Structure formats: structure tokens, C-alpha cells
Amino acid sequence: MTLDESQQVETLLVEWHRWQSAYFPALGTPRCDPTCRGYQTGNQWLTPKEKAELADQKIWRANSEIVDVLVDTLHWTHRAAIQTSMHNKRVGYDVFSNPRISAEESHELYQEAKTLLYPKFVMRGLVKVTEEV
Numbered sequence: 001m002t003l004d005e006s007q008q009v010e011t012l013l014v015e016w017h018r019w020q021s022a023y024f025p026a027l028g029t030p031r032c033d034p035t036c037r038g039y040q041t042g043n044q045w046l047t048p049k050e051k052a053e054l055a056d057q058k059i060w061r062a063n064s065e066i067v068d069v070l071v072d073t074l075h076w077t078h079r080a081a082i083q084t085s086m087h088n089k090r091v092g093y094d095v096f097s098n099p100r101i102s103a104e105e106s107h108e109l110y111q112e113a114k115t116l117l118y119p120k121f122v123m124r125g126l127v128k129v130t131e132e133v
Contacts, residue, residue, distance in 0.1 A: 017086035019064035081109035
């Protein structure tokens with residue numbers, strides 16, 4: 001895996017973590033009547049920029065759902081290392097850690113997880129393979 005491909009995997013994992021962190025279960029009573037729950041206004045009044053943003057959001061959501069399924073196939077130690085690394089990247093400092101795994105071992109497991117996920121991402125078309133000369 002080249003540095004560029006590793007960076008693509010890293011970007012996918014960061015975007016997946018952002019998507020996963022945005023989930024909040026709906027608790028309490030619904031905010032709208034059940035008959036109007038699925039209503040959406042049409043796109044005919046949107047500007048081209050807003051339409052592009054909607055399309056990008058759909059792609060981001062679909063890619064994140066695929067990454068979520070693929071990350072779930074990993075061993076728990078790899079998933080824990082990914083979560084720890086993503087939390088630290090979001091904050092910008094190394095404040096999160098796993099009490100069961102040392103920091104060095106967590107980094108090694110994170111790199112292993114990226115290596116394990118890379119072929120799966122390539123098969124799904126999420127990562128562009130760069131040709132080495």
C-alpha cells in the first residue's frame with residue numbers, strides 16, 4: 001500500500017467516524033405527525049451548488065455505510081484501535097487510550113486494520129489504486 005493509498009484509507013475512516021458520531025437515537029415523542037414524516041420538498045428550487053451538496057451528502061452517507069459494514073468484520077482489537085485513533089484525530093491530541101492495549105500496540109493494530117481494510121475498499125471501489133512505475 002502506497003502513501004497515497006494509505007491516506008485515502010485514512011480519509012475514509014475519518015469520514016466514517018464523523019458519520020458514526022453524528023448518529024443520535026430518536027428518543028421521546030416524534031417531532032412531526034406520522035402522516036407527514038416522509039415528506040420532502042422538491043429539488044426544483046435548489047441552486048446547483050445546493051444540489052451538488054445534497055449529492056455529496058448522499059455519497060458520503062453511502063460510503064460511510066459501506067465502511068461501517070467492513071469495519072464490523074474486523075476483530076475487536078482492530079476496531080478498538082481504529083476508534084481510539086479516530087477519537088484522537090478528531091480532538092487533535094492523544095488523549096484517548098485503551099486500558100487493555102498499550103499506545104504502541106494500538107498504533108500497530110491500527111496500521112494492521114488499515115492493511116486489512118485496504119483490499120476490501122479496493123473491491124468496493126472506495127479507494128483509487130495508484131500505479132507504481
